[in-house]
Each structure stands twice: as C-alpha cells, then as structure tokens.
Amino acid sequence: MKKIEAVIRPEKLEVVKDALLDIHIAGMSVSQIMGCGLQHGWSEYVRGSEIMLQMMPKVNITIVARDERVDEIIDCIRAAAYTGDVGDGKIFVSPIEQVIRIRTGERDGDALA
C-alpha cells in the first residue's frame, strides 16, 4: 500500500476531487497548507507600502491506496491539477505499513476502498 500526497493549487481542489471520484477513489484527507517552491511569492500593498508574501496557500490531498492503483491515481491527479504554469505542485509517494478500519477492524487491502 502507498500513501500518495499531492500538493496542488487551492482552486484545483474541486476538479481533482471530482476526477478521483470518477475513478472510484472516494477517500481522501485534505488540508490547507502554506508553501513555496519555484513559484515565488506575490506582493500586496497595505496603505501604500509593499508587502512581499513568500508563502502561498496550497492544498494537500492525502490518499492511501493499494499498489496496483497508484499509477492510475497519479495520472488522474496530474491531469486534473495541471495548468501549465509554475506552481502546479508535486505528488509524493511513500510506503504504508498497515491500514486498519476503525469501525470493523478490517486490515490492509480490505480496509482500502
């Protein structure tokens, strides 16, 4: 099993969520984060003085899936979150040791959708 973490633009969250639903991935955790990469911050003006903001708001989607579904999920997220501009984000894949469903006690493969 693998954990797939995708850092994407906030405005792409709905698109990615719908796309994942289309390939029958219904479970995910979403959190708001601030981050930066190649995309440098932007400037705001407060009463005439310029403020440079280095950290941009992004969204982190975390999905745990079976190994055989990982490639499908990555392609799906890439397609949905893509704009072509710097700042589209990244996807990270890491191994997961155990998965347990709290309600039934099912483990590993059975606990994943």
Added chain:
Amino acid sequence: MFDTGTSAFMLVSTMLVALMTPALAFFYGGLARRKNVVNTMLLCIACVGIVGVVWVLIGWSLAYGGDGENPFIGGFDQIGLLGLTQQIISDSSNMPGILTALGDPASVASVDKLSYPHAIDVAFQMAFAMISTAIMSGAVAGRMKFGPMLIFSGIWVVIVYAPLAHMVWGGDASFIGGVIGALDFAGGDVVHISSGVSALILCIFLGTRRGYGALTYRPHNVPTTLLGAGLLWFGWFGFNAGSAFAPDGIAALALINTLVASAAGCFSWMLVEYFTTKKPTLIGAATGLISGLVVITPGAGFVEPLSALVMGLIVSPICFWGMSRLKARLGYDDALDAFGCHGIGGIVGGILTGVFCVPELSWTSSGGLIYTGSFDLIISQVLGIVVTLMYVAVSVSVISFLLKKCCGGSLRVSRDEESLGLDVSVHGESAYPAFLGLD
C-alpha cells in the same frame, strides 16, 4: 430650565463618542498581527479604564475648571467632580464661568445660560479624552510593555491632553484659542494632532519592531478593521455634530461636512490606490474614510460642504504619502499609522480650516483665505499647530524619557516575548484559541 432637545442631543452625542474607543479597538485590532491582537485591542479598552479614572479625579478640572482666566490650565476646583452632584441638585442654571470655559461664542450667543445639564459636558469631554488616548496605542503596537503604556496614558491625559484642551477651548483668555486665535471645532488639534504626534514621539523612543523592514507585516483580519472603521464613522457624527453643543444649524452643518469629508476621503484613497498599484483595497478605503473624518474635525462647523469635499479629497493622498513614503524614508515604526492618519490628517485639516472657514461662522474675527483674501486665520492656525507641536514634543519626550528610566531602561518587552507575541506572553490570552475548532 434646561432645553430638553439640547439635553437629549448632548446625551446621545456623548454616547456616540463613547462608542468610538471600542470601535478603535476593532480598527487597530484587525490591522495588528494575529499574535498581538489581544494586546492591541486591550490597549484601547484599557484607555477607557485609565482615562475614566484620571478624568474624574483631576482631568476635567485641569481642562475645564477654574475661572477661565488662565491661558494654559483650568483649575483645581472641580477635582473628583465633588461639587457636581450638588450642582445638579440645586439646578445649575446660570454658570457664566462654564460657558466661557466652553469657549464657544456661537452657541453662547443663542442661549443666555447653559441649556443642558453641566454634567453632560463632563461626560462628553471624558469620552473625547478616552478616544484621544486610545489613538496613541496604534504606534506602539507589538512591542511595548503593557503597564508602562497605561501609566503613560494616565500621565498623558493630565500633562498633555487637559492643558491642551484648555489652551484651545478655554475661552477668550486661552492661549491657543483666545490669544493666538486658532480655530478647532471638534478637536483636530486637541485630539488628533496631539495624539498623533505623541504617538510618533513615543514610538521613536520605543524603537522599531524586531525585523522591521525585513519581515512582512500584514493586517490579520481585514473585516474587523472595516467593522472598527464603520463604528468610528458612526461615532464621529456625535464627535463633530455634538461639538456644536446645540441641535441647530451648526450641528447640521458639522454632520453634513463629516459625511462629505469622510466620503471624499474614502473615494480619494481608492483613487490613489488605483493609480499607484491598480488595486483599490478595503483597508485603503477604510483608512481613507478615517482620514477624511480626521481632516474635517477641526473645521466641521466652520466650512461649507463643498470645502469639506475638497478637504477630504486632499487629505487622502497626503496621508497615503505619509504612511508609505515618509515612514519608509524616516524609518520610524508607527505600527498602525497613528501619526500617519491622525497626526498628518489633523495638521492638514487645521491648516485647511484657515483656508475655508466661513467668516460668519468663525469663533474669532478672522475668516478663511478664500473668503477674506487674508492670511490671518491661516497664520493663526499654523501658529496654533506649532505651539501644540512644541508643547507635545517637549512634554511627551520628557514623560517617555523618565518612564524609560523607571522601566529599567527599556519600554519594550523582551525579544522572546516579542517573537512569541504579546497576547500569550503578557496577557496569557489568545484571541483565537480554538483555531481548528478543537476546544
């Protein structure tokens, strides 16, 4: 006996002015950093506390007591407001001394005696003192020790505000209002220039925030700032119209001018932002609104509405310049722009009152430049402002210096306290504890 309309009007005006200090807490609170918001707002509310106490004990008497003959100070005859209740009981109908202390021939001419209970004046002016003191907290946000700021505020009311109120509004013998002949309808000089410049001096003594210029400082809650600005705007109608001390045409003029100047200020600020950064902001519009209110305060009952419009249009670019270019160039850390808005706006308004004052409405024999062609009033206004600046500069410098000595050499909190934020380190209270709803 008392005129019920006037009494009711003055009572309500007092309540409106009293609203302004909590409103300022919201205005400044939204502009402050998240970790300092409790401290920033509490400084304003604590002013209600401190000034209320000091005003009763000695402030009112120093500002408005005495026989009106002293050019600089009132007297000590009304300390603790001890005689007030007896006065109310025995029907204080004929108080010529108090009328001269109000220094307002325009409304004196229309009434032979005080048309409303004297006690309302005490309350009305107390509310003025509260908002004046609270304004200064904007310059010291984020780094000043709390106790010393309260002490400073209490001393400031006694040493700076009360004498200044007397010097401007103390009647014919008063130094700035009577002798120099400078006009100040509702407190552009007494409230805004004094608090704005005091704030500037205090923040220079205090020093800049750690990382000033290198870090980024954003208002943490823009809607809260607008809430404060809106409530301030509402209260300001009591501040300006109530300073007519009668529900008459002058009050109506002051109300119109307040509305017009604030609108013009708001509009003008958005124009300035559009032409400089292409993006008008809510903070900018709110600040323009307040700047317009400040600029009309010295002249609310003296100028025509069209003049108020011009004053509002003029003040925003100037305050905008003051808050951005001037502050950056000179390097002082006026955190929430107390000087930039109130100090600069008050000075601009005071001078423009000398330009636009309608001669028939003036409290002295001088009228504005555009009506009389004479520079007399402008010169009086400038002189009055200069005297105010000198008095404030000297007194606040001395107070700050002594206070700094008494606080072990520094008015600032420690480095660690400043990085953690004053809310947690000084007050042990966070503004938004359940950030994610985890109670």
